[in-house]
Amino acid sequence: MTAITGAAPAAARRTARPREAAAVRLVRWGTVAALVAVWEAVTRLTGSGDYLTSPSRIVADGLPKVLEGDSLTLVGYTTYRFLAAFAVTAVAGPAIGLLLGRLNKHVYLGGRDVVSVLYALPMAPLYPLFVLWLGLGDGSEIAFGAIHGIIPVILMTMTAGAAVEPAVLDSGRAMGAGRLRRLLFLVVPACLPDIIGALKIGAALSLLGVLLAELMISVDGVGTFISTQITNHGAAPLDAMVLVVCAGALAVNALLSAIERRASRGRPDRP
């Protein structure tokens, strides 16, 4: 068989630049260390307040209280609610978004307007309605977390879905792919980095929704712990719990970022 030949293949682009990566890491962690150092110095010089204490006191006094049995149970409740809310966000958000983005132009443009308005609405005043509808407890808190997370995911996913290059879809049609196959094999992979990026925001907002619900009307969970510590002026356990929540959120974000990097393979336009 005759082969079409050409110039020798160019060397694959080297994406790893160790020195650059080391410099970025140095700036990133150096900034964190500097902020912690300033925080420690300021609180030592001015004395701990009712709600903000030094990092060293948070570790020495606050963390043990957060990591004891009862407090950990509250963290477990919130974790469960967040995971349930995020599961709804992660499954239903991209599904609804791609449906609205790809069904047809009118559905996309009309749907985008509606979802944009919903995104702009403040949700907190609606929480009592959730309690009335779903009762006090997991149901209303999970639903409130899900509604916080799902709206931006729908908005970002539908935009990504509508922006898929027509040539990509035409090529699929030319190869005999039906609508469902084009969706699964072309639209979803084309949008995947955007979907994962949207889920990073959706995760943060789902957690925010659950915490807001627990802070407003709840009998357990991290939000209840925080409001109790505010009432009791328990600065060290309050700050320690905030740090635990932040650590959890950062862990979820790091996991999704790793997935996003994998989903962005072959996409030099993606971070």
Add this chain to the structure above:
Amino acid sequence: MAGQREESARAGGVREAERPRVAARDLTLAYGDTTAATDLTFDVRPGEFVSLIGPSGCGKSSALRAVGGLLAPASGELLVDGTPVDGTPVDGPRPRDVAFVFQDLALYPWRSAVRNVEIALQFAGVGRAERRARALDALRAVGLGDVPHRFPHQLSGGMRQRVAIARALVSDASILLLDEPFAALDELSRLKIGEQLVTLLEEHGKTVLFVTHSLSEAAYLSDRIIVMTPRPATIKEVIEVPLPRPREPQVLRTPEFHALTDRLSALLLEDDPGDVR
């Protein structure tokens, strides 16, 4: 070349060989209220390499898209292997014996070269092991056997063109629709790759409908050239290419080649409004 292939086709049955692979009769193509081409009547015979040339935006690509089932004819008749094409590709394996190479190649950036080629077979329902083997064969055929796992952005423009051609070849479709596949290459490279492509297609017995802006490319590669007018396009003239096969690069310096390109140029200039400098 085309003559030899037609002869072998005749051995298999006179009626099959006589029937054009692509037949357009009074074909009109439109996007909403805008007519892209009107009254197009042409045939592409088995094993032929036919080029469509004409001014930018005259409807060449629209004609190709119609043959590929991506644009429904507004009126007239369009047949591929005797079957009407209505712009609604049949879902499922191998809707027609047609493969398309797009102007911007339409490679999927998230897929490696071999997986870009494989997807044509994936849509056709071919099993994983077979489609990988066939995709690697197709990549080897276009000279990319050593870079199957590179992503499109890691390949040069010419290599990406070859991946797109491999994707068209792998499905074994016998009609290839090529929409300016070499547009991003310099003149010498496009003639060189084009000549290699013709040899490859000849070995595979492919019928080709080719859209190009390059007159020398059309003259060098084609058996016949369809010259189109500005939009809404009609067919101005169909020219038989008098150059013998196989063609070597030396043919580019022959008086016959220059006479042909001069004639093509003159035909296009006749319709040039002359307001573009």
